[in-house]
Amino acid sequence: MFFQNKNKFLKKKKQKPKIALIHPAVGDSVGRSESLVLELAERLKDKCEVKILSSKKVNDLCTPISCVPRSQVLQELKYDKLRDFLSNFANRPEVFIEHLTSFFPVVWELFKGKYDVILPNNDWGGLMAASAVRTIKKTPIIFTEHSGLIEGGKNARRNLFFKPDKYVVYTNELKYWLKKYHPEVKTSFIPMGVNFNRFNPEIEPANINLSKPIFLASSVTAKNKRFDLLIEAVSLLEKGSVLLLCSGENSAELAKKGEKLLGKKRFKTTCVPNEQIPSYYKACDVFTLPSRSEPLGLVYLEAMACNKPVVAPKDCSRMDVICDAGILCDVTDVEEYAEALQKAAETDWGEIPYYQARKFSWEACADKYYEQIRDLMG
Known part of the structure; x- marks a missing residue:
């Protein structure tokens, strides 16, 4: 009996772990958490049997699931009455609906798949589905917290309710918060990385018809990014232009304000395909993102990988990422923000x-996730 159990243990240890990465928005939108899923899957596929549960088939690792993806919901939310109604239930109705409609398809796939470890990456939606499966199949969960300490840790507290077996964070700020208020949680600190094949100083710059220096800001959505502060700050400078790569419900208002304060020769807002974004980083002189909260700020790393300095709000999470590769300031003080932009x-x-960006690699990130997977498998 002893030798039989030992042989089973050794066999399990040698076999490739079968893992499920959950994120229905993969293939539908591009953001920090979606990037993590795709980059991890690519680097773990030789060590693990990997499946991405996504809304669309981005690559051969994806298993599409039925749901209403957030982009489709956003199309419907153009109607004010519907948006106002759904906002009573969630800050981001499009994500809320994606979570609800993907729950049963994700649970069904997890039951069928016989996975060794489940890695939800779409906040409480995937975590709730993984927890339901764990209740019956005992499949362990590695959850990555992408919300950081937004709203004083409100999202983190909610996600901790599901008690993931491993709780991954990528900012020191959140790590210390957990150590202080939730010391019982098994926390792993794993910084995210940069794809240096896509983002590097050798990229050909995009052709941007704006006066120099160009201050670039980029985000999937314009909402809550405080781009109006950037426009106001640059308007105080004698020279310099603002280029916004974003979309969202207030992008039209930003365009109106930018053209009023800076004029068309010093301001432009546009959307470009994801594959073209590196060339825009390369073409700018300074990258900036004045958002109130950025749990990591992957865009900062991507800009620095193209050897561009960064100007950002002064807080703990951004200090860890940017260090000496830019200037941190109080962006709500428009004059101070303007001085920082000019100095940068x-x-x-x-x-x-x-070289600051080189400290953050996806290879190192994937290796640490693999250690966590193996640890859960005994």
């Missing part, structure tokens, strides 16, 4: 931004 544009940064 006039400073010779050498290769400091690039």
Whole structure:
């Protein structure tokens, strides 16, 4: 009996772990959490049997599930009455509906798949589905917290309710918060990475017809990013232009404000395909994102990988990422923000931004996730 159990243990240890990465928005939108799923899957596929539960088939690792993806919901939310009604139930109705409609398809796939470890990456939606399966099949969960300490840790507290077996964070700020208020949680600190094949100083710059220096800001959505502060700050400078790569419900208002304060020769807002974004980083002089909260700020890393300095709000999470590769300031003080932007544009940064970004690699990130997977498998 002893030798039989030992042989089973050794066999399990040698076989490839079968893992499920949950994120219905993969293939539907591009963001920090979606990038993590795709980058991890690509780097773990030789060590693990990987499946991505997504709304669309981005690559051969994806298993499409039936749901109403957030982009489809956003199309419907153009109607004010519907948006106002759904906003009574959630801050982001499009994500709320995606969570609800994907729950049963995800649970069904997890039951069929016989996975060794489940990795939800779409906040409480995937975590709730994984928890339901764990109740019956005992499949362990590695959950990555993408919300950080938004709203004082409200989202983190909600997600902790599901008691994931491993709780992954990628900012020191959240790590220390958990240690202080939730010391019982098994926390793993795993910083995210940059794809240096896509983002690097050798990229050909995009052709941007704006006066120099160009201050670039990029985000999947314009909502809650406080781009109006950037426009106001640059309007105080004698020279310099703003380029916004974004979309969202208030992008039209931003365009109106930008053209009023800066004029068409110093302001532009547009959307570009994801594959073209690196060339826009390369073409700018300074990257900035004045958002109130960024749990990591992957866009900062991507800009620095293209050797561009960064100007950002001064807080713990951004200090960890940017260090000496830019300037941190109080962006709500428009004059201070303007001075920081001008100083960043006039400073010779050498290769400091690039080498700061090199500290964050997807290879190192994937290796640490693999250690967590193996640890859960005994």
